[in-house]
Amino acid sequence: MLSPSELFKCLADETRIRCLVLLRKEGKLCVCELTEALGLLQPKISRHLAKLRGANLLLDSREGQWVYYQLNPNLPDWVLSILDTLVAQTTADSVHQQDCTRLQAMAGRPAATNQCCN
Numbered sequence: 001m002l003s004p005s006e007l008f009k010c011l012a013d014e015t016r017i018r019c020l021v022l023l024r025k026e027g028k029l030c031v032c033e034l035t036e037a038l039g040l041l042q043p044k045i046s047r048h049l050a051k052l053r054g055a056n057l058l059l060d061s062r063e064g065q066w067v068y069y070q071l072n073p074n075l076p077d078w079v080l081s082i083l084d085t086l087v088a089q090t091t092a093d094s095v096h097q098q099d100c101t102r103l104q105a106m107a108g109r110p111a112a113t114n115q116c117c118n
Contacts, residue, residue, distance in 0.1 A: 002056055007079060010055050011086075015040065015048045018099055020057070020071075021090050024083050026103075028070040030110045037103035066110045 010016055018038055023029055031049065035042045049069055052058045057079075058069050071083070090096040103109075 002076070002079060006055050007057075007082065010052055010057060011082075013048065015044065016052055017086060017090075018095070019045070019048060019052065019069075020083060021087050021096060022099060022103065023058070023069060023071055024087050028068045029103075030066045030068050032066070033103060033106060033109060034069070036106045037099045039098075039102060063110075 011020075015038065019034055022034065022037055029037075031042060031045060034049070035045050038045060049058060049060070053060060053069070056072055057075065059072050061068050061070075075083075
């Protein structure tokens, strides 16, 4: 079970926050989509996703050649409330807007939903 201290350790990194905000808004994203959206290298994104997965915040699944991440659907309400607050606080943030713009502009997205920033 995720403890408050584990959650806040995960939230202590901007890259992990950016990943969680995009995943909360989009529902499910491929590693390549997160790499493109955040403008960071795949090994860095994968390292942060592994930490979030290890804390049981995320689940991963393989669909063909793609590895997708999504929030764990069994997260307690208090965690979802904190994540919703993060989303609300970052929506107008210029970094988040750039993340969304890069995600929407990504050519060849594996499952383009265009939900980001809606």
